[in-house]
Amino acid sequence: MSEERRKILEMLSSGKIAAEEAERLLNALEGRDAQLHENPSSKLRYLRVLVEPDAANERGERVNIRVPLKLIRAGLKWASFIPKEAQSRVNEALTEKGIDVDFSRLKPEDFDEIIEQLNDLTIDVEGKEKVRIFCE
Secondary structure, eight states: OOHHHHHHHHHHHTTSSOHHHHHHHHHHHHHHHHHHHHOTTSSOOEEEEEEEEOTTOTTOOOEEEEEEHHHHHHHHHHHTTSOHHHHHHHHHHHHHTTOOOOTTTOOHHHHHHHHHHOSOEEEEETTTEEEEEEEO
16 A cells, blocks of 8 residues: 555544545545556656755755756667677676676667656765756
8 A cells, every 4th residue: 555545544534534535535646656657757858967065065066967858768769770899899898887788788668667766866975965866
């Protein structure tokens, strides 16, 4: 049971809302869930990367990058035009750097799965700054 559904049922049982209101809220929740399961990344338009300095580090730089997801999807399609020899060289170079990606196997569906899994990633860099990566 989802957290939202549980809260609606708790409000109903405590008398904070009427049965009709609970039914309306549950139906709205089911509609939202169904829409998300159809294509969760369809409403997302941008990949955001935010770098913010720690509160103690006032002079740190702020970075705000917003990349259109359409551009990234187009790049995935263009990757199929890279000659096989070049793909293997790129894959080898990335593997040497610790990035295990095979461009010959990368598909747009894989990208949608990554978007679905990328909820809100926050990375603390040595206590100096925070990096947030998310889609909106």
